[in-house]
Amino acid sequence: MLEFFSNKLDTLHCHQTSMLQELKIAREEIGKVQEMLAASQENKQEMTEEDEIFETKGTAAQQQTPNCNDSEKPLEGANARLEGLKESLSQREKEITELLETEKTPMPPVPAPPCSVLLPAVIHKAHAVCGAVAESRDYLDRLIEDNQAALAAAREKLENLNNEEEVSTDRSDTSESRLSFLHETVKDFEVHKIALDCIKSGESPVMNDCEALDLEDILGQGTDGVKSIGQQLLLLQDQLKQEKEEKRKIVENYTLERTLRKKYYNMVEDMKGKIRVFCRLRPMNRNEAGQGGTAFVEKIDDYSVSVETPRGLREFQFDKVFGAEASQDEVFQDTSRLIQSVIDGYNVCIFAYGQTGSGKTFTMVGDKDQRNPGIMPRSFNAIFDITRENSSKFEFKVSAYMLELYNDRLQDLFISQAAEAQAQTQPSSQTRRVEIKRTRKGVVFAQGAETKEASSAQELYALFQQACANRHIAATKMNVESSRSHLIVVIMVESRNLTNGSISTGKLSLVDLAGSERAAKTGAKDHQLKEANSINKSLSALGDVISALSADLPHVPYRNSKLTQVMQDSLGGNAKTLMIVNISPSESNLDETLTSLIYATRVKAITNNAQRNVESKEIAQLKEVIMKLKSGLTVDDGDV
Structure with a gap:
């Protein structure tokens, strides 16, 4: 309002300035005419005052313009000039009056x-x-x-x-x-x-x-x-x-x-062979929200998470951070690149880590009705999508075995608990024992585990459902379906190049670790307490391995637990490894969350030496001959 009024005043000032300039010019013209009249008064005393003025103007004009005989022309020019000035002044007055009337600002008398x-x-x-x-x-x-x-x-x-x-x-x-x-x-x-x-x-x-x-x-x-x-x-x-x-x-x-x-720093570290670590923050559950709990963990950006502790705010850096609003598809999009490495012949491991109830099984497996499938079912589809796209150049064979580590004992999930118990009661039957072995190249495999082939993602998922049905789960105060064992799903992809006959073998290890827990929080008793102690013992051994590898110690205690033996090629070995640390935002889980984040930070410092498992056509044929000879089969000359 003030600026608008000031602009209008500036316009009035401009009009007043123009009017004053016109008045000044008029006064100068009138002064010149008066000078002419004073000069002519001396020579024309007999004439009347009005005649003297006009005659004086004529005389002055004749003196200045001797070639002009009409004495009235200079006087007419002066009068015309005066009339023009008067008209100009009148026009200026009209413009100012119109401007004032338009703005409805009457000119005050004073x-x-x-x-x-x-x-x-x-x-x-x-x-x-x-x-x-x-x-x-x-x-x-x-x-x-x-x-x-x-x-x-x-x-x-x-x-x-x-x-x-x-x-x-x-x-x-x-x-x-x-x-x-x-x-x-x-x-x-x-x-x-x-x-x-x-x-x-x-x-x-x-x-x-x-x-x-x-x-x-x-x-x-x-x-x-x-x-x-x-x-x-x-x-x-x-x-x-x-x-x-x-x-x-x-x-x-x-x-x-x-x-x-x-982002670029993580890419460089990944190229060096560093283990990639993702962090996933689950939302507050109903119990935590009902008890009035507050979230003390916050996602800062895609690579940072902060935790409010009694000693102040702590910040942790990871390769990727997923907030509570992140979907299952978003989590898998950043892990799907590793599936291609499996097809190319690399050893890949993806495992979830965190306390009980932090969302590990949901991240790896998904919900019960599979409306939000996790990394494992999505990996099955991705493997067969890639093999289907490259079927004209390669011949693929996909097989899998699935184990659980329960009470520090490896069990084959393709064999039901009832069948295994029945086999143990029969004295004549031989119990199949699963043992962890390593190849000369350092690749870990389970000797004695039943391996089944799959020709499609649906068939592989059916095998997975069969294995999950045999897994040990129980309800605790912190989780309705708490995993009482470590789930290990191993998928082997053998690809034969149709052009040169070379064979590459990739292994994908998907591990859903059981969560660390406290008996006071979970309410575990008797048998569940024994399970919890076994879980905590194996996770403690895993923590010792992580600490030794991150500190670059000469001795790494892999043999302290079956879990660390299974993951020997994934931590400090020859695998491309991804760890997903799952954390709870609740203030009641502060200690467990900090422990998980500290372990995850140490894992991020571990370097693996990933190597591709490729064999030439001749070596593959010789291995087939050796296998036939060990089995007692005859060998044809064409096989050599």
């Missing part, structure tokens, strides 16, 4: 000082800005303090100068100018003090016309001073908006650069 009109509007606008914007309010307080300090200093200088003048009898021009300058300076600061106080309180000062005119003179000619204050406030508001926008852009750029830096 114009009030512009300062008295604009000052309340400026104060109201400035007070509103300071009330809405905290930065402007702080800036106004600083202006008031600076003005008070400057006013006090100016008054002190003026008082000192007055005292010096009283002592000294001679007053020079310099002292007079200094005294006048200090008076004006004090007056300026006093007016500024009044203006700033009014802006802060929002009330307009009460003054008479003389005071208003004095204030107007101090602030500048017309309304320039008042307008300048309003313009400064508007500029300050615009600058504040620009600074906020620049700050927002800087924060966005910083966040983007920080994310890219972490």
